[in-house]
Amino acid sequence: MMNTEQTYIQSANEQLTAFEEHYQYDVSYLQEILAASPEAMQAFDQFKAMGAFRRKLSPEAYFVANIATMQTEDCGSCLQLVVKMALEAGVSSEIVRGALNKGAGLSTELELLHLFSVGVATNNLVDGLQEQISELFGKEALVEIALCIAASRVYPSLKRALGYAGKSCSLVQIEVQERN
Structure with missing residues (x-):
């Protein structure tokens, strides 16, 4: 039987994998946070709500x-x-x-x-x-x-602090594809 932390880690890993597959975005730095400190990842999860908060803005x-x-x-x-x-x-x-x-x-x-x-x-x-x-x-x-x-x-700062800047923060050709 899994304890609460193990359940959280499994759920978080599943969510990160789904996010990575959906957006084709490398989540290695987030997986590293989760592996090193599930508590830090939980704190980060709470932060994400702040960044996504929008009621008045279109x-x-x-x-x-x-x-x-x-x-x-x-x-x-x-x-x-x-x-x-x-x-x-x-x-x-x-x-x-x-x-x-x-x-x-x-x-x-x-x-x-x-x-x-x-x-x-x-x-x-x-x-x-x-x-x-x-x-x-x-x-x-x-x-x-x-x-x-x-x-x-925050996201680029996290990536730089954890050593991922050279791996994933380089400038790329940005694609703007029409929605189907």
Whole structure:
């Protein structure tokens, strides 16, 4: 009979394998966390809810912020994952391409959100832009944007700290495939 920790480890491994297969994303760094410290993985599981929290933001706004932030981290595999997730969430390929192209071709609001996200992630925020984003999207959405930006930076940081940057954080050609 398995104890609670063994049950958690088995379940977490199954979830990681399913995630890896679904998104074609290397989860080795997460498997390493789980193997080294199931308690750390449980803490990380709780963190993931923060990064995915979205009530006011549209999927388009959430993923523009996520893509813009992820681009600043220079992690190609993480960026490709976010692109796949955006398309899966119903974000149009045009918006995804705009987000990948420094906001070009996006609506004014989404272009400003892209600029804001990059500014926050690089500590180079244009004066007055935070207030403008708050007015455009609302204070609650601004909080969700802040959570998205902060959470987006965690994954590449974990990979780098655990020695996976050279293996999986290199820039890649990002594919934006039309949804069927």
